[in-house]
Amino acid sequence: MKILAVDDDESILNLVSIHLTRSGYKVLKANNGIEALAISENELPDLAVVDVMMPQMDGFTLTKKLSEMDIPVLLLTAKGELEDKEKGFLAGSDDYVVKPFEPKELLYRIQAILRRYDKSLEPIIRVGSMKINRQSYEVEIDNKTLFLPLKEFELLSVLASRVNHVLTREYLIERVWGFDYEGDDQTLNVHIKRLREKFRNISFSEIKISTVRGVGYKLEVTSA
Structure with missing residues (x-):
């Protein structure tokens, strides 16, 4: 999974990056909101x-823009005041951590946020008249x-978990075949073709x- 870390403090940015990388995440780093938006689009x-x-x-403005892109946000704040928490949640943040923070808490x-958002892990996914049952694999x-x-099923589940959103080829390969997959993306093309057929x-x-x-690809509902 990819996590975008955004902070103008290089030491905090590196600290977050080190701990997330050790936990198996791929980390994308940005020093400001404008850079973060450009990375997010790609x-x-x-x-x-x-x-x-x-x-x-500021982080509140960036949070609002990322939320519009359906990207969950955890805010880092040096303050613990209620006003900052309210601004964060009103902007669309999913949670916050007050600096200085323990890496384990982060x-x-x-x-916790990823579990809430990852619909591909839910037992039932419904898109239009299609129902995906992840328990019976039907x-x-x-x-x-x-x-x-199995791989076609997992690919369809990931696409259906973010309906009408473009998912990059790299994202789909990581989610279905794993981060350490060494094959080429022709495999993805073949599986997409089989699903369409x-x-x-x-x-x-x-x-x-x-x-x-x-x-990449996106799963769309073309009619009600």
């Missing part, structure tokens, strides 16, 4: 750790049941997987 992080007090764009709070579409190979075979057109050239 990389689509799973979560952002954002400092409140930054030049050019990790626990990140894990996909039901218009009262028809599909039994997919199965949708066509059951005359199903409400949901489609679209290609966003040069970026």
